[in-house]
Amino acid sequence: MNRYAPWFLAPFLVLFGVMASLVSSHSWAQDSTTHNSSLDLSPLRDLAKSGDAEAQNLLGLAYDLGRGVAEDKAEAFKWYSLAAEQGLAKAQYNLGLCHDEGLGTKVNKALAVKWYRLAAAQGHPEAQLNLGVSYSQGHGVSKDQAEAIKWFQKSAEGGVPLAQYYLGLAYESGDGAPKDRAQALKWYSLAAANNHPKAMYNLGLLYSQGEERDLAAAFKWIHKAALAGHLNAIFNVAQAYEDGLGVPKNQGEALKWRKKAADLGHLEALLSLAQAYDEGQGLKVNKAQAFKLYSQAAEQGSSKAMFCLGVAYSLGQGTEKNQAEALKWFSLAAEKGHLGAQYNLGLAYDEGIGVKADKALAIKWYRQAADQGLVAAQYNLALHYDQGDGVPVDKGMAFRWYRLAAEKGYAPAQYNLSVSYLKGEGTGVDQNLSLKWLRLAAENGHAEAKNALKKLNQ
Numbered sequence: 001m002n003r004y005a006p007w008f009l010a011p012f013l014v015l016f017g018v019m020a021s022l023v024s025s026h027s028w029a030q031d032s033t034t035h036n037s038s039l040d041l042s043p044l045r046d047l048a049k050s051g052d053a054e055a056q057n058l059l060g061l062a063y064d065l066g067r068g069v070a071e072d073k074a075e076a077f078k079w080y081s082l083a084a085e086q087g088l089a090k091a092q093y094n095l096g097l098c099h100d101e102g103l104g105t106k107v108n109k110a111l112a113v114k115w116y117r118l119a120a121a122q123g124h125p126e127a128q129l130n131l132g133v134s135y136s137q138g139h140g141v142s143k144d145q146a147e148a149i150k151w152f153q154k155s156a157e158g159g160v161p162l163a164q165y166y167l168g169l170a171y172e173s174g175d176g177a178p179k180d181r182a183q184a185l186k187w188y189s190l191a192a193a194n195n196h197p198k199a200m201y202n203l204g205l206l207y208s209q210g211e212e213r214d215l216a217a218a219f220k221w222i223h224k225a226a227l228a229g230h231l232n233a234i235f236n237v238a239q240a241y242e243d244g245l246g247v248p249k250n251q252g253e254a255l256k257w258r259k260k261a262a263d264l265g266h267l268e269a270l271l272s273l274a275q276a277y278d279e280g281q282g283l284k285v286n287k288a289q290a291f292k293l294y295s296q297a298a299e300q301g302s303s304k305a306m307f308c309l310g311v312a313y314s315l316g317q318g319t320e321k322n323q324a325e326a327l328k329w330f331s332l333a334a335e336k337g338h339l340g341a342q343y344n345l346g347l348a349y350d351e352g353i354g355v356k357a358d359k360a361l362a363i364k365w366y367r368q369a370a371d372q373g374l375v376a377a378q379y380n381l382a383l384h385y386d387q388g389d390g391v392p393v394d395k396g397m398a399f400r401w402y403r404l405a406a407e408k409g410y411a412p413a414q415y416n417l418s419v420s421y422l423k424g425e426g427t428g429v430d431q432n433l434s435l436k437w438l439r440l441a442a443e444n445g446h447a448e449a450k451n452a453l454k455k456l457n458q
Helices: 042-049 053-065 073-085 089-101 109-121 125-137 145-157 161-173 181-193 197-207 215-227 231-243 251-263 267-279 287-299 303-315 323-335 339-351 359-371 375-387 395-407 411-423 431-443 447-457
Strands: none
Touching: 042 053, 053 073, 053 089, 073 089, 089 109, 089 125, 109 125, 125 145, 125 161, 145 161, 161 181, 161 197, 181 197, 197 215, 197 231, 215 231, 231 251, 231 267, 251 267, 267 287, 267 303, 287 303, 303 323, 303 339, 323 339, 339 359, 339 375, 359 375, 375 395, 375 411, 395 411, 411 431, 411 447, 431 447
8 A cells, every 4th residue: 555654753842932832721630629519618708808818719719610609700819919929839739820821811921920920939840831932932931952851851750641741742852951852751751651642653663763763552542542632643554554564464454553643634544545446456446435525634624635626526436427626625735736737737728628628728838837848848848849739849959858758758759859859849860869859759668769660761
């Protein structure tokens, strides 16, 4: 089965400035107060009004989460503020979240940093993480990857899986920390042991690379990530079973995991499964199913899928034949740079297939495909210049495109290049080069070239 991406995809190493996300859960679970909505909060309110910081924070949480009272973010903010001003780390963290996310107050990243920093200084691990995120993104503070790593380290040592994952990324990518495979493995492993799916996946990827790679360990962790719902991991498990990487080959398991990834919308899984149904690669040909999968992939912006939909509509495979729809999908794929679509669009305008013939548009799309090296487009473009079809006759341009296509072994271009040298069209007369290209065209099965050589040899 053809694949559109290698197994063990390259790690998704994103700069902290765009990859980090805040820990936004409040501290209710750390406290013993029940979550029952019928809870009598009178004693807690009295204690909070008396100035007890813990009670103030808990009352803030009650209003924040709607526990025992109607949810009221502004009231929550008020009580968090009172507790935070007394130095309670949990309240400082919660107040930081309020400023960060605009809960009960306007968003103010600088104030969020202030309160995260106060809580972090007291060893609050989630505040340490969010302070690191603030530094990594430059929110409320100047961007500083080294400072971000410092706080991620503290948070990771406090057992926060997301911080451990970020440290693994930093040591693997060298962003804010020196590249260090051993440290990356260490922190990914800790986060993975805490059931962090991205860490499991990246741990598997890291085991799959380098001289010290361990494919069995790689499969173990990628499989765990897949079981935890990590989409790329699900697709890679399919690839592993198909290729026997870290696990015995098992086409049934490969198909099961590939279908699961496709059902969840994984683009490469959709494309590879569509191609399998389209071409009968390990599956019974099912053009309708292929069409359905290509449609789903096209919705994600895949130019290949758009091209395949164009082919399906053009040939009536898996759907009713519809040249207008074919043209629509070829156009969408061509605009995204798909070679085949650009060529087919050129051909449609050239021959008036599903659209009124327009030689100028035909040449436009042939040229785009030709510039990307598509031989058939180079040859057709050469013919237009040679014959003055839609453009003024230009033997020099014709010669140029014939030669490019001929050098790639395209027999019709080799024959026409031979004629160009023979007649001196677009180039000087050169009988030796003419004979060279004539022979190459004949060797590649060109009938007119064969006949011409036969006459020369008589």
